[in-house]
Amino acid sequence: MITQSHFVDLPTATGSMRTYVHRPSGDGQYPAVLFYSEIFQQTGPIERAARLLAGHGYAVLVPEVFHELNPAGTVLAYDDAGRDKGNADKAAKPAESYDSDNRAMIDWLAAQPWYDGHVGAMGFCIGGHLAFRAALQPEIAATACFYATDLHSNTIPNGPGQHSMDRLAEIRGELLMIWGKQDPHIPAAGRAQVYQKLADAGLDFTWHEFNGQHAFMRDEGERYDAQLALTGYRLALDLFGRVLR
Template identity: 75%
Template sequence: MLIQSQITDLATPTGTMRTYVHRPNAAGSFPAILFYSEIFQQTAPIERAARYLAGHGFAVLVPEVFHELNPIGTVLGYDDDGKNKGNADKAAKTVTDYDTDNQAMIGWLQQQDWYNGHLGAMGFCIGGHLAFRAAVQPQVKATACFYATDLHTQTIPNAPGQHTMERLADIKGEMLMIWGKQDPHVPAPGRAQVYNAMSQAGLNFTWHEVNGQHAFMRDEGDRFDPQLATLGYQLAFDLFQRNLR
């Protein structure tokens, strides 16, 4: 399916949030996916991933996750400087500010005649956490989280009682959790902690652990695993087809 791309700058309580929109270039209405990047924002690999999702019949919104902390259009490099800046931004943003970011995107979507009203979320790394966070919004019916960081450590700044793992009761949609067993950012005890919490909360989820490193979905760098990436996309498409069509 051919796609088209646009940019929309959305007003949020913490400032303007640039959002990149990739969607089918076809008549009709489509489900949407809120797609969350790594700490580096919309890099070339993230844009390619978003366009790949869009080509399968979804409208994909990629927000600048740290829009409060950077000039509009900022993309960080996959290097030490970019990593240090992205981690500093992650530590500086309060987790509840992502809720208003999500609400701004949902409100904008509801005004678009090409949106069919069915919404999912997906993300890589910190974006996996942010997709998980988006699942607390009642409109989100399905969420795919790839090697989501900081769920088990609860290190993202938060208001009391507002950390993502304290909001499990608000999640009503189906969850897909995918992890790399060789990922040092989320070791086995951390994965077990998240699994047990989701199970105890009675969430509807599937769980996959693969022999992959952190960032195995990113089609750039030494950790990219094309075979695992294909499997990951297939699992995500299955989730979204069942819940958003």
Template identity: 65%
Template sequence: MQIQAHEVDLPTPTGAMRCYVYRPKDAGSTVPKKFPAIILYSEIFQQTGPIRRSAQIMAGHGFIVIVPEVFHELNPLGTVLGYDDAGRDKGNADKVAKTLEAHDSDAEAIIQYAATLSDYSGRIGAMGFCLGGGLAYRAALNPAIAATSCFYATDIHSGLTPSQPGNGSLARTGEIKGELQMVWGKQDPHIPAEGRALVYKKLADEAVNFTWHEFNGVHAFMRDEGERFDAELQLLGYQLAIGMFRRVLY
């Protein structure tokens, strides 16, 4: 399926938020096709090449994919941080500086924007990697989100700041009404076994509709750039996410 792309700057309570939108092309039918949407949350580096390619892959499988700049109020619009020490330090500082409530209002702005698109079916999900996995989990608290796929989600078990243990989302897990998919790497030092166990127990205790997948992989195994990339696990990851989104959102 061919795709098209554009940018849009959405108003939010904390300022303009640039979003990158990837959509399937209409095949030429006289009746426009309707597609579900996915909010795709990036790592701390915002929309890097690997994140853009992830969005394009998902759009090519029949979804409107919206990638927000997660730290839009802390950087000039269009900022992309490097996969280096400077980029990592800036991204981690931004993570602490931004409130969870600002992420909530960002998600709501995207949901409202999706509703204005003529090819939107009215069903929406969320997906994310690393920080974005935690933000997708947070977005799942919004009742509009019908399905969520979280890849090696950081900060759920450990907290964004010392004053927000469990990043504030774990305690609200019972509010998740859609289906949830959790994908982890067993050799990921950022989310150790005890951290994963804490999240699993909370999901089970709250009777959330979820599936749990642990691979023998390190952190960021989906990122097709750098030494952590695992092509086999990436393919499995996309198959899991696409399968769930097609089943739930279509």
């Protein structure tokens, strides 16, 4: 399926948010996926992943997750300086601000003639957490979270009762949780903690742990695992195909 790409600057409660839109070309209506990047925003690997999803018949929105803290169009490099800046931005943005970002994208989608009314979420690294955060919105029917950081910890600033794991009762859709066993950012004890909380809450979720490192989906760098990435995409597309169509 041939795709097209453009961006929109959406008004949010915390300022204008550049959002990249990748969707099938031509006429037709399609389900949407809110796709959340790593701390580096829309890098080449994130854009390619978004276009891959779009090529399977989805309108994919990639927001700049730290739009309040950077000029529009900012992309951080996969190096020490980029990592330090991205982690500083993560520590500076309250979790509640992502809720208004999600609301802005969902409301904008509702006015688009190519949107069919079904929406899911997906993300890598902190984006896995932000996809999980998006699942708090009632419209989100399916969410694929890849090695979601900070769910097991309290490292994203938030107010009382505002940590994502404190609001599990608000999740209505199905979750796909994918992890790497060799990921130092989410150790086995942290993964077990998240699993138990999801199970105790009675959520509809599927859980996969692979022999992979952190960022095994990223098609740049030494941690990329093409076989695992293909498996991950198939699992996510299966979820979206079952639930959003």
